[in-house]
Amino acid sequence: MPACRRFGSLDRRLDAHPPTVMTLDEFEAIRLIDGEGLSQQQCAQRMEVARATVQAIYAEARKKLAKCLVEGQELLIEGGDYILCDGENRSCSCHKCCGKRL
Structure with a gap:
């Protein structure tokens, strides 16, 4: 879950448009590919989805970022199709808190 989930004008009255909503799975694709420098294939493995799915998620996330x-x-x-790791699940794929390595 990102520490900050809202970006933009502090004065919401200035923006006549509703906010652009990026899902958590889109955020995760941006974080892994652009933030951590993973390939789409590595991102797909980490997110436990097909590479084509990551490609579609990533493309939509970049469109939203560009629009903003x-x-x-x-x-x-907010929202999206995801499961968050609670730090206790030994079968998750986060590779950080649960002791698994890439």
Whole structure:
């Protein structure tokens, strides 16, 4: 879960448009590919989905980011199809808190 889930104008009255909503799975694809430098294949393995699925998720996330940057729209991160690791599940694929390695 991202620490900050809302980006944009502090004065919501200035933005006549509703916020652009980025799902958590889209955020995770951006975080893994652009933030951690993983390939789409590595990202797919980490997210436990097909590479083609990651490609579609990533493409949609980048469109949303571009729209927010170019048009100045507010970005809200919420929703999507995901399971969060609670740090106790030994069978998850987060590779961080559960003792698994890549």
